[in-house]
Amino acid sequence: MKKTYIYWSLFALTFFLSCEKEEDKAVLNENASAPSFTNPSDGYSKVISPADTTESLIFRWNCADYGIETPVTYTLYLDSADNQFSEAIVLGTTTQDSLSLTFGSINRKLLNNMGLPKNVESVLELKILASVNDLFPVYSGSIYLRITPWVKKDSVIVIEEPESMHVLGDFENWTASDAPSIRAIDNSAYEGYVYMNIAGKIKFSIGDENPVVYGYGGSSGILSTDKSDSISIDSSGYYKINVNTSTLTYVLYPVESWGIIGTATEGIWDNSTPMTYDVVNDVWKVTADLLAGALKFRADNAWGLNYGPEDPTRLKGKLISTDASISISEVGNYTITIDFSRSAEPYEYMYSIVKN
Numbered sequence: 603m604k605k606t607y608i609y610w611s612l613f614a615l616t617f618f619l620s621c622e623k624e625e626d627k628a629v630l631n632e633n634a635s636a637p638s639f640t641n642p643s644d645g646y647s648k649v650i651s652p653a654d655t656t657e658s659l660i661f662r663w664n665c666a667d668y669g670i671e672t673p674v675t676y677t678l679y680l681d682s683a684d685n686q687f688s689e690a691i692v693l694g695t696t697t698q699d700s701l702s703l704t705f706g707s708i709n710r711k712l713l714n715n716m717g718l719p720k721n722v723e724s725v726l727e728l729k730i731l732a733s734v735n736d737l738f739p740v741y742s743g744s745i746y747l748r749i750t751p752w753v754k755k756d757s758v759i760v761i762e763e764p765e766s767m768h769v770l771g772d773f774e775n776w777t778a779s780d781a782p783s784i785r786a787i788d789n790s791a792y793e794g795y796v797y798m799n800i801a802g803k804i805k806f807s808i809g810d811e812n813p814v815v816y817g818y819g820g821s822s823g824i825l826s827t828d829k830s831d832s833i834s835i836d837s838s839g840y841y842k843i844n845v846n847t848s849t850l851t852y853v854l855y856p857v858e859s860w861g862i863i864g865t866a867t868e869g870i871w872d873n874s875t876p877m878t879y880d881v882v883n884d885v886w887k888v889t890a891d892l893l894a895g896a897l898k899f900r901a902d903n904a905w906g907l908n909y910g911p912e913d914p915t916r917l918k919g920k921l922i923s924t925d926a927s928i929s930i931s932e933v934g935n936y937t938i939t940i941d942f943s944r945s946a947e948p949y950e951y952m953y954s955i956v957k958n
Contacts, residue, residue, distance in 0.1 A: 629669065629670070630668050630669060630670050630672060630734065631667070631668050631669035631670075632738050633740075634666045634667055634668040634669070634732065634738060634740045635666060635667040635740075636666060636732065636740045636741060636742050636743070637663045637664055637665055637666045637676065637730045637732050637740075637742045638663060638664045638742055638743065639661070639663050639730070639742060639743075639745050640662045640663055640664060641660060641661065641662040642661070642745070642747065643745070644746055645745075645746060645747075646745070646747050646748070647723075647747070647749070648705070648747070648748070648749050649723075649750040650705050650708070650709050650749065650750060650751055650752040651752055652752065652754075654705050655705050655706035655709060655752075656704055656705075657704065658702045658703060658704050658705070658811070659703055659704075659705060659708065660700055660701070660702045661678060661693075661694075661700060661701045661702075661703070661728075662699060663676070663699060663700070663730055663742065665699050665732075666732035666740055668734060668738065672734055673697055673734070673828050673829065674697065674732050674733070674734055675695060675696075675697055675732070675733050675734070675735075675736075675827050675828070676695065676697070676698075676699075676701070676730050676731070676732055677694075677695045677730070677731045677733075678692070678693040678694050678695070678701060678728065678729075678730055679691070679692060679693065679728070679729055679730075679731060680692075680693045680711075680716070680726055680727070680728050681716075681726065681727055682716070682724065682725070682726060682727070683725040683726060683727045683746055684727075685727070687729070689716075690789075691711060691715045691716055691789040691790070692790040692847060692848055693708075693728070694808070694809070694814065695808075695814045695827060695847055696812065696814050696827075697827055697828070698812055700812070701812070702809075702811050703809075707765060708749070709751050709752055709762070710762045710763060710764065710765060711765070712724070712749065712751040713751050713753065713762050714762050714764060715786070715788070715789050718751055719751075720752075721750065721751070721753060722750060723748055723750045724748070724749060724750070724751070725746060725747070725748055726746065726747045726748075726749060727745075727746055727747075728744060728745050728746075729741055729742050729743070729744045729745075730742040735826070735828055736850065763947075763949060764785040764786040764787070764944070764949050765785070765786040765792075765808070766783035766784070766785060766786075766808075767783060767784050767785075767786070767792040767806050767807070767808050767845060768781040768782075768783055768806065768807045768808070769781055769782050769783065769784060769796050769804060769806060769843065770804060770805050770806070770807055770815075771798065771802055771803055771804030771805065771832070771835070772801075772802025772803050773798040773799055773800050773802060773804070773835075773838070778807070778810070781807075782794075782796045782797075784796065784843050784845065785944045789848070790847045790848035790849075791844070791846050791847075791848075792843075792844070792845045792846075792847070793842075793843065793845075794842075794843055794942070794943075794944060795840065795842050795843070795857070795942035795943075796840075796841055796843055797839070797840045797841075797879070797881060797884065798835060798838055798839065798840075799838050799881075800838050801835050801836055801837050801838050802834075803832030803833065803834060803835070804832060804833050804835055805817045805832050805833065806845055806852070808847070814827060814847075815827065816830075816845070816847065816850070816852075817829075817830035817831055817832055817833060818830050818831040818832060818833045818834075819850060823851055823852060823853065824850060824851060824852075825845070825847075825850040825851060825852055826850065827850075833852070833854075835854070837856070839856050839858070840856070840857045840858075840879060841854050841855060841857065842854075842855040842857055842907065843855075855907070857901045857902060857907070858901075858902050859874075859876050859877065859879075859901070859902060859903070860876075860877045860879075860886045860899055860900070860901055860940060861874025861875050861876045861877055861888075861899070861900060861901075861903060862874060862877065862888060862890065862897055862898070862899060862938055863875070863897070863898055863899075863900055864895060864896040864898050864927055864928075865893065865896045866892045866893050866894065866895035866896055866897040866928075866930040867890065867892065867893075867895075867897060868890070868891075873903065874903045875888060875890055876888070876903075877938070877940070884941070884942075884943045884945075885939050885940065885941045885943070886939070886940045886941075886942075887937065887938065887939045888937075888938050889935065889937045889938075889958070890935070890936060891933075891934070891935050891936075892930050892933065892934060892935075892936050893930070893933055894930055894931055894932060894933055895929075895930055896927035896928070896929065896930070897927055897930055897938075897955070898910045898927045898928070899921065899940055899953065908923075909921040909922060909923060909924070909940075909951065909953075910922065910923075910924040910925065910926045910927055910928070911924070911926060911928045911953070912924075914926045914927060914929050915929055916928075917930075917954070917955040917956070918952075918953065918954040918955065919952070919953065920948070920950045920951065920952060921940065921950070921951040921952060921953050922951075928953075928955065930955070932957065934957045934958070935957070936955050936956060936957050936958060937955075937956045938953070938954070938955050938956075939953065939955075940952070940953045941953070941954075
């Protein structure tokens with residue numbers, strides 16, 4: 603009888619504790635309270651000038667409340683007022699309660715990404731999206747900004763530097779100051795080429811102060827900002843990298859080699875003449891005898907990835923995806939170079955063909 607009493611007592615205690623745990627368990631509130639801006643204030647006005655392009659505007663907000671402690675991702679969307687965010691750009695993404703952007707960065711986004719008029723005040727609408735692992739979205743109310751982007755008013759064409767995304771990893775010892783960058787090509791899309799001398803892990807980051815870091819999102823090609831694991835790189839080499847911070851996706855395209863092809867080359871349109879990668883200067887080069895004719899660049903002796911000239915008549919210029927070819931008018935020996943770094947003006951993929 604004494605044993606039976608003990609068994610029933612233990613059962614009752616276990617049942618009580620298990621019920622208590624269920625009652626105390628925190629549950630995420632899917633109908634979270636929305637974030638709300640605390641800075642800048644509604645109606646904020648700014649005329650951007652060359653003197654303050656390195657200064658920062660700090661966006662702050664009261665955090666969304668999901669009822670439990672959980673990492674929340676905040677995405678700031680910006681559009682022209684009364685546009686109902688139909689052409690909104692992503693101003694930035696963070697897991698903090700603030701985002702700091704230089705006026706230079708804001709200026710580039712307004713001119714390059716939104717196409718706003720230069721040196722003219724624009725009325726803009728800003729809101730925040732809060733989410734947990736891309737689920738349970740909740741939007742803040744909008745605030746309105748009046749900002750005048752700046753461009754130098756003279757005969758000099760000002761080329762705005764596209765926003766950079768750092769590629770951090772084992773190949774550069776996870777040092778932000780040494781990390782190569784890829785550049786913005788659209789509102790939330792980044793593209794570029796990076797050489798990694800060893801296999802290992804990588805992540806992507808935007809911003810130097812409180813950077814937003816993007817890592818492995820649970821499956822190949824998917825990103826996450828939720829203190830995620832690193833992305834694995836199975837082999838060293840030269841990679842074309844595309845990242846989209848809006849869809850949280852990435853593509854790593856390994857490139858074994860670049861080459862020249864066309865009627866101006868030895869291989870005509872059948873075989874590429876290989877180029878050599880210069881690690882120090884981050885360019886591909888070849889010295890070759892050329893005939894009068896057409897010339898293009900392609901990767902891995904195939905047509906899956908290839909570039910041609912923006913202007914077929916120029917021996918130095920911008921590379922784009924096109925069916926056009928560079929026109930070589932004179933027979934001779936040439937040094938041909940392609941540069942995918944986008945590290946200096948005009949911040950484009952570039953080529954040069956110089957007769958020796």
